[in-house]
Structure formats: structure tokens, C-alpha cells
Amino acid sequence: xxxxxxxxxxxxxxxxxxxxxxxxxxxxxxxxxxxxxxxxxxxxxxxxxxxxxxxxxxxxxxxxxxxxxxxxxxxxxxxxxxxxxxxxxxxxxxxxxxxxxxxxxxxxxxxxxxxxxxxxxxxxxxxxxxxxxxxxxxxxxxxxxxxxxxxxxxxxxxxxxxxxxxxxxxxxxxxxxxxxxxxxxxxxxxxxxxxxxxxxxxxxxxxxxxxxxxxxxxxxxxxxxxxxxxxxxxxxxxxxxxxxxxxxxxxxxxxxxxxxxxxxxxxxx
Amino acid sequence: xxxxxxxxxxxxxxxxxxxxxxxxxxxxxxxxxxxxxxxxxxxxxxxxxxxxxxxxxxxxxxxxxxxxxxxxxxxxxxxxxxxxxxxxxxxxxxxxxxxxxxxxx
Amino acid sequence: xxxxxxxxxxxxxxxxxxxxxxxxxxxxxxxxxxxxxxxxxxxxxxxxxxxxxxxxxxxxxxxxxxxxxxxxxxxxxxxxxxxxxxxxxxxxxxxxxxxxxxxxxxxxxxxxxxxxxxxxxxxxxxxxxxxxxxxxxxxxxxxxxxxxxxxxxxxxxxxxxxxxxxx
Numbered sequence: 291x292x293x294x295x296x297x298x299x300x301x302x303x304x305x306x307x308x309x310x311x312x313x314x315x316x317x318x319x320x321x322x323x324x325x326x327x328x329x330x331x332x333x334x335x336x337x338x339x340x341x342x343x344x345x346x347x348x349x350x351x352x353x354x355x356x357x358x359x360x361x362x363x364x365x366x367x368x369x370x371x372x373x374x375x376x377x378x379x380x381x382x383x384x385x386x387x388x389x390x391x392x393x394x395x396x397x398x399x400x401x402x403x404x405x406x407x408x409x410x411x412x413x414x415x416x417x418x419x420x421x422x423x424x425x426x427x428x429x430x431x432x433x434x435x436x437x438x439x440x441x442x443x444x445x446x447x448x449x450x451x452x453x454x455x456x457x458x459x460x461x462x463x464x465x466x467x468x469x470x471x472x473x474x475x476x477x478x479x480x481x482x483x484x485x486x487x488x489x490x491x492x493x494x495x496x497x498x499x500x501x502x503x504x505x506x507x508x509x510x511x512x513x514x515x516x517x518x519x520x521x522x523x524x525x526x527x528x529x530x531x532x533x534x535x536x537x538x539x540x541x542x543x544x545x546x547x548x549x550x551x552x553x554x555x556x557x558x559x
Numbered sequence: 560x561x562x563x564x565x566x567x568x569x570x571x572x573x574x575x576x577x578x579x580x581x582x583x584x585x586x587x588x589x590x591x592x593x594x595x596x597x598x599x600x601x602x603x604x605x606x607x608x609x610x611x612x613x614x615x616x617x618x619x620x621x622x623x624x625x626x627x628x629x630x631x632x633x634x635x636x637x638x639x640x641x642x643x644x645x646x647x648x649x650x651x652x653x654x655x656x657x658x659x660x661x662x663x664x
Numbered sequence: 665x666x667x668x669x670x671x672x673x674x675x676x677x678x679x680x681x682x683x684x685x686x687x688x689x690x691x692x693x694x695x696x697x698x699x700x701x702x703x704x705x706x707x708x709x710x711x712x713x714x715x716x717x718x719x720x721x722x723x724x725x726x727x728x729x730x731x732x733x734x735x736x737x738x739x740x741x742x743x744x745x746x747x748x749x750x751x752x753x754x755x756x757x758x759x760x761x762x763x764x765x766x767x768x769x770x771x772x773x774x775x776x777x778x779x780x781x782x783x784x785x786x787x788x789x790x791x792x793x794x795x796x797x798x799x800x801x802x803x804x805x806x807x808x809x810x811x812x813x814x815x816x817x818x819x820x821x822x823x824x825x826x827x828x829x830x831x
Contacts, residue, residue, distance in 0.1 A: 330578050332580055332582075332626035332628070335565055335580055335582050339561070506626050508626055
């Protein structure tokens, strides 16, 4: 317990090692590299993979995903990602894109849900997972369109409020909530700048740039992965895939980022 | 089996702006995994041709990044011209892809 | 002997033999080429892979392998790269040369274990411009070497690397 208490101020100090505005002027140097990387994003190489997986007859039921309803009708992909997460009557719950993929891959294609979850997040430097490629392809069909998460349904509203609560809730041994890292401008950890999510611009960045190619992993990463990694960074218990916790936060974040123009794959270092 | 490249070739004032994304591990031969050191495996040569004529002959080392990128510009190009790209790696594996130059916006 | 036309006999050593010799020489050239490291790709013969250069551990040796023992500093070479690389394994670098008759552009990351990263031969149809991404093990100068009209020109840009990217 003593060591953990000793770490907290150190971690706090590390966070505050954040940059003063003048030092952040050096952040302009980062924009040169970022622009070059974003213009030609290796993540694009996975879009075709996702498209193939979408239209291919797969699984024990030998079916494609064309009958999957992402909220705008079976197989309708244009604009579908702009409205997620949303309530689905057939499962009577709010689902984000990846949760919806699990639903369709199990019901339409007959895959085992646990097996899908096990494979959902690929190892770094691998060929990537089916879900990563599918999530990228489906989201890319909304490229150029504005995020438009609505809360017309009680469950959608509840998820949004739950996500907001979770964003601000401090917990665990580090006493972190998302807001500690993402609630102020110009914060960074070493060279990694932290998105200012409580600003409109920051929220819009989050809502419009996932799935993204993660340079350090050489694969496409999704929002489920991002949340799992954030929770790990906060030294909280492992966040399981496609749980209400992750769907609540995603609902909150995407809604806060409404009107952002989707452009995927994003590029993260 | 080598993965397909993604090639964009857009005309801008008579110059084709060509951008090529390739899938390749570009292993340096120094990366350790649980099963040992991953052997060196990288693209050594990339040839870009414009309507069948070589315009760029690139030699690479293992210091080029994984999932490598190559950008170049070709003079005197017209919409519909053929751009073909061939890479060869240190194991002798090859991949060729081609696109037509598209008119710029 | 009957049945043998004179010209058939006299054809010996002309067309069929020419073809045989031509094919044999082609095959030998191919065999020699393969031994010398030449690769045939598409319709073109690629230049031999600069093994000496790429395996040099010192930047100066890499330079010499390019024939560039004498370098002229040039402001007509632009290196576009980040001042600080967020990920040393993917450092974007673009080189533009305004030097007339640029024949080739080579890129050296001076502090890399093997400094010569890439070499580009540009034909008359290509602009003197290349863009790629490098792995850099540590903060280092990125050096561009441009060959034009048989002479060698150079420019450098320091790229800071916080987390090295060679492994």
C-alpha cells in the first residue's frame, strides 16, 4: 500500500510534466510528421480485407454479413457508423459497432461468441483480426459523413449518462478517471499528447478517427481496444470486450463528438 | 503469398503524384519473440514503371519501416497512363501491381 | 550423299547455330547476372543491390560505397521530416532535389547500426523527389546524398527520436 501511495504523486507529477504552451509550440514539429503519416496510412490496406470478410459466406451457417442490420436496415452501411452506438430491438440493448458485429457474426454466421471475443484484438505485428478489418471497412463506408448519435430511446439516454458518469469517476489504486488525463488542454505523457476530450474538438477527434492504424503495433485498432488500453493504463481491472462499460463510454464519447466528419482509418503513433 | 499494394496515381499539372503502400514485415533480423529471433526479411528492390519504362529503381535496406511507403512523382504523365510497381524481397518473393493515372480534381 | 541440299549443309553454323549461340549467351548472361545479384523485374533490369553499402556499419563507408567520397553541401536539397519522431520505427522522410540532372537520391541515418537506408535511381522521366519511412534507432542526422552529373551533393537534417525503432 505504501509503495502505491508513493506512486500516485509521482504519476500525478508525471502528468503535470505536461507541457507549457511555449514548449507545446514544439508540438508544431509533430504536425509535420503526423501529416505525412496520415496522408498515406498503411491502415488502408485492411479496408479491402474487411470488405472481403463482409461479403464472404463464412461460419457454420455459411452466411455473409449482408443481412446484418447496423441500424439503418439489413446490409445498409452508408451512414451506419455515424449513428452508433444505438439501441437495437432484436437484442433489446444499446450496441456499439463491435458489439453489433458480435451479434451478427453469432446469429447470422453461427460463430461462437467467446471465440470471436478471444480473437477480436489481434497481436501486434500480426495480420490483424477479422473484427478489426470489418470494423474498419464498415466505418469507412461512412467516411465524409458527420457523426450523429441520437438519444431518442431511454436505453440510449441511460447509456450516455452512464458513460458521462464513468468518464468522470475516479477509481482504483491510482484514483484516476478518464478526466484526469483528458480533461485539460496541453497535457501529455512524455511525447504522447493527450486528447482534450472535454473540448468539442477533442471529442470530435475521438468520434471520427477510430478504427485507426496503430503505428507501434502495425495493425488496425478499434475503440474497444482503445478503452481496454486506457483502463489498463489507469491500473484498473481488465475491461472485458463489448461490455456495457465500454458501450456506455463509447456512447458518451461519440455523442460528445457529434458533427465530426468521419475519416478512417485514423493514424495513431 | 504477397499482399496487394495500394497505389494512388493522381495527375497534378502534368505530373503524376504516385503513392504506394505495401504490406511487408521488413524484419531487421534483430527482433526477438518467444520463439527466438525473427530472421531478416525485407524488400530489397522496388521498380516503378510508367507505360513500361522504368522511372524509379529503388534499393532498400531493412531500415525501411514495416508496411513500407514509397512516394514519387513522374513527369509528362497523362490520365490513363499505366503505372506499375514491382517489389522483390531478400527471399526472392515478388509482388507486382498496377494502376492507371487518374485525372486530378 | 543424295537428299542433302548443299545449302542445308552450308546452313550449319548460320541461322540455327546463331540462335543456339544467342540463347546460350543469354542464359550465361542470366546466370552471371544472378550471381552478381542482378534481378529482372518486369521489363527492366534492376541495378545490383548495393550489399557493401547496405552492410556498412559506418556512415562514411556507406557513402564511399555510393562513390560519394567527396560531397558538396547543397541548399538545393530539401529534407522533409519531423524534428521529433513520435515513433522511431516509422519516421517519414521526403527528399526533394532541385539540382539539375539529378540521377539518384540516397538516404543515410547516420547513427543507425547500418546507416545506408535506401538508394533511389531516378530516370529522366522521374522528378527528383522520393518519400518513404525509416526506422531510426536513436536521434541522428538524416543525410541525403544526391548524385547529379556525376557529382555528389549532400544535406542533413537532425531528427530526434525518443523511442528507438529498430527491434
